[in-house]
Amino acid sequence: MTAIQVRTDNKLKKDAQKVLESIGLDMSSAIKLYLHQIVITQGIPFPLRTVNGFTVEQERRMIREGEEALKHGKRYRSVKAMVDDILKE
Incomplete structure (x- = not known):
């Protein structure tokens, strides 16, 4: 057996x-389970999420979609114009 030391805050x-x-x-058993799962899955055994609760890939996709919308999307001079356009569809 080997020992692992981890620094973390008390809370x-x-x-x-x-x-x-x-x-x-x-704690020791939980960390062993975690390490076994890393080996079994060959990676982190759960999706890593950003501060907003999305996976990194989801966040990248939303940024790309936002950039595309800025380049090619419709623009309106007022909220009323936008609502009128949406309602006529």
């Missing part, structure tokens, strides 16, 4: 321990 550690205890795991 995060306590919050994680509380969750793990509620499902019957200790």
Whole structure:
């Protein structure tokens, strides 16, 4: 066996321990499970999300779509003009 040291803030550690205890795991067992899942999945075993709750790929796609809309989308001089255009479709 080998030891792993991880630096983290006290609140995060306590919050994680509380969750793990509620499902019957200790920190060491949870970290072992996590490492096994990394090996099994050959990557991080859950989708990584940005601050907004999207995956990195979802966020990139939305940015690309926004850039395309800016280049090729309709522009309106007022909200009323936009609403009128939407309602006539």
